[in-house]
Structure formats: structure tokens, C-alpha cells
Amino acid sequence: xxxxxxxxxxxxxxxxxxxxxxxxxxxxxxxxxxxxxxxxxxxxxxxxxxxxxxxxxxxxxxxxxxxxxxxxxxxxxxxxxxxxxxxxxxxxxxxxxxxxxxxxxxxxxxxxxxxxxxxxxxxxxxxxxxxxxxxxxxxxxxxxxxxxxxxxxxxxxxxxxxxxxxxxxxxxxxxxxxxxxxxxxxxxxxxxxxxxxxxxxxxxxxxxxxxxxxxxxxxxxxxxxxxxxxxxxxxxxxxxxxxxxxxxxxxxxxxxxxxxxxxxxxxxxxxxxxxxxxxxxxxxxxxxxxxxxxxxxxxxxxxxxxxxxxxxxxxxxxxxxxx
Numbered sequence: 177x178x179x180x181x182x183x184x185x186x187x188x189x190x191x192x193x194x195x196x197x198x199x200x201x202x203x204x205x206x207x208x209x210x211x212x213x214x215x216x217x218x219x220x221x222x223x224x225x226x227x228x229x230x231x232x233x234x235x236x237x238x239x240x241x242x243x244x245x246x247x248x249x250x251x252x253x254x255x256x257x258x259x260x261x262x263x264x265x266x267x268x269x270x271x272x273x274x275x276x277x278x279x280x281x282x283x284x285x286x287x288x289x290x291x292x293x294x295x296x297x298x299x300x301x302x303x304x305x306x307x308x309x310x311x312x313x314x315x316x317x318x319x320x321x322x323x324x325x326x327x328x329x330x331x332x333x334x335x336x337x338x339x340x341x342x343x344x345x346x347x348x349x350x351x352x353x354x355x356x357x358x359x360x361x362x363x364x365x366x367x368x369x370x371x372x373x374x375x376x377x378x379x380x381x382x383x384x385x386x387x388x389x390x391x392x393x394x395x396x397x398x399x400x401x402x403x404x405x406x407x408x409x410x411x412x413x414x415x416x417x418x419x420x421x422x423x424x425x426x427x428x429x430x431x432x433x434x435x436x437x438x439x440x441x442x443x444x445x446x447x448x449x450x451x452x453x454x455x456x457x458x459x460x461x462x463x464x465x466x467x468x469x470x471x472x473x474x475x476x477x478x479x480x481x482x483x484x485x486x487x488x489x490x491x492x493x494x495x496x497x498x499x
Contacts, residue, residue, distance in 0.1 A: 362411045367425045367454045374402045374449045375433040380495040381413075383481075387488050395493075398449075403430045406483060407454075421484030423456040429473070449475040449492070457485035 204212075359366045376399070383396040396415060398404055404414040409424040419427060429451055436446045450472040453460040460467055461482040467473050475481075477497055481490040 190457045225454065364412050366405075366412065368403075368405065368428050370403055370430065370453070370485065371432065373432045373434070375431055376400075376402050377431045377447050381449060382493055382495070384493060385488055386491065392488070396490075398492075401430055417483050417486060417488075418488035419484055419488070419492065421458045422486060423454070423458075423484070425454050426456045426483050427451060427453050427460045429475070431437050432472070451481065456484065460484075 194201040237247045238266075255305045325439050359369055380398065381398040385392045385396065385399055401414075405412065405425065405428050406415050406417050406422075407413040407424050408417060408422050412425070429449055432450055433441055433445055433447050437443050449466065451460065451462060452472050453467050453469040455469040462473060462475070463480050466480070475492050477493060481492065482488070
């Protein structure tokens with residue numbers, strides 16, 4: 177039998193599976209890149225949030241430790257203060273006990289004569305205290321107190337009341353609208369109130385009236401009262417001024433007591449005349465100079481006064497003036 181040649185079958189080529197190297201060499205797709213980027217951002221956010229949380233915890237722990245330390249310090253201070261007070265009280269007690277013991281020893285060692293002499297010496301000093309104790313006991317028990325103590329207390333109370341009155345003396349003078357309403361004469365409200373220093377003059381002052389440099393009538397006497405009112409309102413004016421330019425209550429001459437220093441340095445009180453304009457429409461003049469309203473201006477001998485646009489001039493003189 178002829179030998180049969182072996183039949184060789186043709187093997188089909190195997191497909192090679194893609195290796196890992198091939199897979200790694202391939203570039204990721206855009207989607208994969210986006211996913212990876214999102215995952216990286218999320219992980220970073222998580223790390224950041226964890227880091228912030230760790231910082232908060234650390235700060236809270238530090239704050240708690242600070243509070244605990246402060247509480248401990250406060251407690252220590254209080255304990256020290258209490259201990260210090262207890263120590264001082266104990267020292268005081270110990271000192272009092274030592275003093276009592278020393279007194280007892282001295283009394284025991286002293287002779288009866290010395291004790292009697294000491295008692296006699298101490299008795300006057302203890303008398304006021306015993307009186308005070310008796311008075312306090314009497315007050316506490318409802319009995320009548322000592323008359324001497326009551327009189328001393330009343331005297332002290334009266335002195336204190338007088339001192340308080342001197343410090344704050346009430347002022348019963350009227351002011352403002354009430355003064356305006358009460359300061360009336362013949363139904364007319366007076367625009368002027370006399371000051372506390374108002375006085376009658378010591379000298380016999382006079383007003384000489386001139387018109388166009390010629391004297392008119394007799395001089396006006398200005399020494400009988402402490403003030404003189406000038407104006408057109410004849411019902412209240414002491415010296416009427418009938419010129420139309422004068423106000424109803426134009427001005428006033430007021431005598432005031434003032435303190436004056438002499439050339440030798442001595443001080444004395446004198447009564448001097450002063451002129452005040454009461455807010456007139458056409459002003460008041462001293463020696464041809466207008467004066468401000470509601471202000472005192474001192475008048476001197478031979479001063480010339482004019483009211484409004486009147487041509488009359490009033491010259492101030494007194495009985496001792498040289499003519």
C-alpha cells in the first residue's frame with residue numbers, strides 16, 4: 177500500500193487582540209477629557225472644603241482653650257482673694273486673742289492697789305460712753321431720751337437750716353411778664369423797674385431848662401425821690417416832655433448807690449445820678465451824643481440832656497455848683 181502523504185491543513189490566520197500598549201497609545205476622547213476634568217475639580221473642591229472645616233475646628237478649639245484658661249484664672253483670683261480675706265480675719269482674731277491674754281496676765285500680776293488706781297483713772301473716760309449707751313438703750317426700749325442730747329441735736333439742726341438759707345436765699349422780686357403786669361400806675365404799664373441799689377440822693381440836684389440858650393421858668397428839683405420819668409404821657413411822667421418827637425415813656429433819671437475808690441485808696445459808697453433811654457424812637461442825648469437804650473449812663477455836673485428832636489436842653493447842676 178502506497179504511503180499516503182500527510183495532508184497539511186491550512187491554518188487560518190489568528191486575529192491579534194489589541195495589546196495594552198496600543199490602548200495606552202491612543203489619545204482619550206474629548207468626552208473622557210471633560211469627565212476627568214470635572215472629577216479633578218470636584219476632588220479639589222472636596223479638599224478645599226475639608227481644609228476649611230479643619231481650620232474652623234482648630235479656631236473653635238483655640239477659642240475654647242482660651243475661655244477655659246480665663247475661667248481658671250478668674251477662679252484662682254477669687255480663691256486667692258477669699259484666702260487672703262480669711263488670712264486677714266484669722267490674723268485679726270489671733271491679735272485680739274493675744275491682746276486679751278496679755279491684759280489678763282497684767283491684771284493677774286498687778287496688785288489690788290494698782291487695780292483700784294487704774295479703775296479710778298479709767299472711770300472718767302468711760303463715763304461718756306456709759307451715758308451714750310444708756311441713751312441708746314433708753315431710745316431702743318421706748319423710754320424718753322436725755323434732754324441735753326435733744327437740745328444739742330436741735331441746735332445743730334437749726335444751725336444747718338440757717339446755713340442752707342444763707343446759701344440759697346430766695347428772690348421774691350417780680351420779673352418778666354408778671355413784673356410788667358404788676359408795675360402799673362393809673363392803669364398804665366411802666367416800662368421801667370427800679371434796681372435794688374436805688375437810693376434817694378444826698379445832694380440837691382436840679383435841672384435847668386434852656387431853649388435857644390435862654391432859661392425857661394424855674395429849675396426842676398430832682399432830690400425828693402430816687403427816680404424821675406420823662407415822657408409825653410402826663411398821667412405817669414414826673415417831668416413831661418410835650419414835643420411830638422418824644423415818646424410816651426422816653427427816659428428816666430435813676431439814683432444808684434455805688435462803690436467809689438478815693439484818690440488815697442479808700443473805698444466809700446456814694447449815690448450818683450444815671451440816665452437810661454427806655455427804647456425811645458428818636459433817642460436821648462448827653463452832650464449832643466446819643467446813648468444806647470436800656471443802659472445806664474452816669475451823669476456828671478453840668479451835663480446837658482436832650483430828648484428826641486426837641487430844642488429844649490436840660491443842664492444838670494446841684495446846690496454847690498459854681499454858677
